[in-house]
Amino acid sequence: MTNLSKPEISPFIVMEILEEAQKLEKMGKRIIHFEIGEPTEEVDEKIIKKGLKALKDKRYKYTSSLGIHELRKLISDDYKINFDLNIEPERIIITSGSSTAILLAILSSTKINDEIIIIDPHYPCYPQIIKILGRNIKIFKTYETDNYQIDINELKKIISKKTKGLIVNSPANPTGVSQSDSILKKLSKLNIQIISDEIYQGLSIDYPLNTILKHDLTNSIVVNGFSKYYSMTGWRLGYIVMPKSLIRYAQKLQQNMFICAPTISQHAATGCYEITKKNKDLLIKKYKKNRDFLIKELSKMNININYKPDSAFYIFCDMSNYTKNSLNLCKDILDKVGLALAPGIDFGEDYKKFVRISYASTFSDIQKGITLLDSYLKKYIK
Numbered sequence: 455m456t457n458l459s460k461p462e463i464s465p466f467i468v469m470e471i472l473e474e475a476q477k478l479e480k481m482g483k484r485i486i487h488f489e490i491g492e493p494t495e496e497v498d499e500k501i502i503k504k505g506l507k508a509l510k511d512k513r514y515k516y517t518s519s520l521g522i523h524e525l526r527k528l529i530s531d532d533y534k535i536n537f538d539l540n541i542e543p544e545r546i547i548i549t550s551g552s553s554t555a556i557l558l559a560i561l562s563s564t565k566i567n568d569e570i571i572i573i574d575p576h577y578p579c580y581p582q583i584i585k586i587l588g589r590n591i592k593i594f595k596t597y598e599t600d601n602y603q604i605d606i607n608e609l610k611k612i613i614s615k616k617t618k619g620l621i622v623n624s625p626a627n628p629t630g631v632s633q634s635d636s637i638l639k640k641l642s643k644l645n646i647q648i649i650s651d652e653i654y655q656g657l658s659i660d661y662p663l664n665t666i667l668k669h670d671l672t673n674s675i676v677v678n679g680f681s682k683y684y685s686m687t688g689w690r691l692g693y694i695v696m697p698k699s700l701i702r703y704a705q706k707l708q709q710n711m712f713i714c715a716p717t718i719s720q721h722a723a724t725g726c727y728e729i730t731k732k733n734k735d736l737l738i739k740k741y742k743k744n745r746d747f748l749i750k751e752l753s754k755m756n757i758n759i760n761y762k763p764d765s766a767f768y769i770f771c772d773m774s775n776y777t778k779n780s781l782n783l784c785k786d787i788l789d790k791v792g793l794a795l796a797p798g799i800d801f802g803e804d805y806k807k808f809v810r811i812s813y814a815s816t817f818s819d820i821q822k823g824i825t826l827l828d829s830y831l832k833k834y835i836k
């Protein structure tokens with residue numbers, strides 16, 4: 455039976471912390487941001503130039519619902535260059551952020567009341583989106599002691615007739631962990647729809663570039679976007695790679711719900727494929743420096759990271775030496791010393807003692823933030 459009542463939705467707590475931090479900033483307080491998964495890097499000049507050119511040439515009306523062919527072809531070429539995979543542009547739809555791609559993925563591959571597995575700790579919006587779309591959530595846990603890797607044998611035990619889909623996010627928010635290649639391969643062999651959210655692709659510090667499409671070229675759905683690797687958060691641009699059988703349905707969803715992705719952003723994003731390898735390597739080098747410094751400094755405060763955050767500018771910290779309720783702790787740290795952190799509860803019920811640090815900022819802010827955390831813990835936690 456379809457549940458027609460309005461679903462209870464939880465807030466995206468990280469956004470609420472950000473909004474609180476912004477209020478304090480408006481009042482003149484200096485805040486260091488470790489909470490939001492938003493790179494402070496500037497958008498590359500090549501992207502800006504393409505966007506400005508599109509504006510100048512008055513290319514700002516609706517595009518095809520699938521997106522401009524030039525960008526879809528560049529994405530397709532990128533799969534060829536990086537993985538030697540042939541993903542035809544016809545299988546790619548440009549979307550308004552990868553958030554919209556997640557909606558299209560779920561709506562075109564599952565039905566109301568179908569069960570979708572998400573992996574804990576998870577990106578906060580997955581369960582909310584699944585609920586909003588009238589699907590049911592099943593949680594599968596991963597553990598720090600297993601480096602947050604999915605135990606496929608255990609996973610198989612919870613797959614039932616009702617289970618139609620699974621969302622995997624690798625590299626992952628909030629752990630910064632990549633699933634091993636063999637796990638991705640095993641996932642792709644399961645008899646359910648895999649939706650692989652690869653938005654952090656390219657942001658690996660010590661892990662090879664990967665995609666589930668390597669293991670299943672035809673059936674997996676891949677969600678990706680320009681917010682993280684290219685720092686284009688506000689440009690609202692993502693894309694989805696669909697099996698051929700689902701593309702027409704997804705196109706109709708896009709036409710009816712979103713019409714098309716933002717036109718200027720689509721033209722601007724063609725510049726992403728001109729960014730030099732040198733600049734890309736430089737970015738990863740910066741993130742490596744931030745991550746290694748943080749892990750070392752956190753351990754001095756007795757916050758030990760017992761897994762390998764190999765990618766994607768996040769560290770998920772067990773704060774049980776300091777608190778049983780990291781939401782209150784985060785609010786207090788923000789209030790007392792002006793450091794914004796993401797509380798673990800956003801990433802699953804079992805993470806009330808965790809906080810997530812996003813290190814996608816300057817080294818100088820990372821140093822300032824860690825000093826603030828140290829001073830808070832020394833002063834306020836006995």
Ligand SMILES: Cc1ncc(COP(=O)(O)O)c(C=O)c1O
Pocket residue numbers: 491550551552553554577623627651653679680681687691692
């Ligand atoms: C795992 C994951 N998927 C999707 C998104 C949404 O990104 P956007 O809609 O900006 O592309 C985020 C943003 O933080 C994320 O962490």
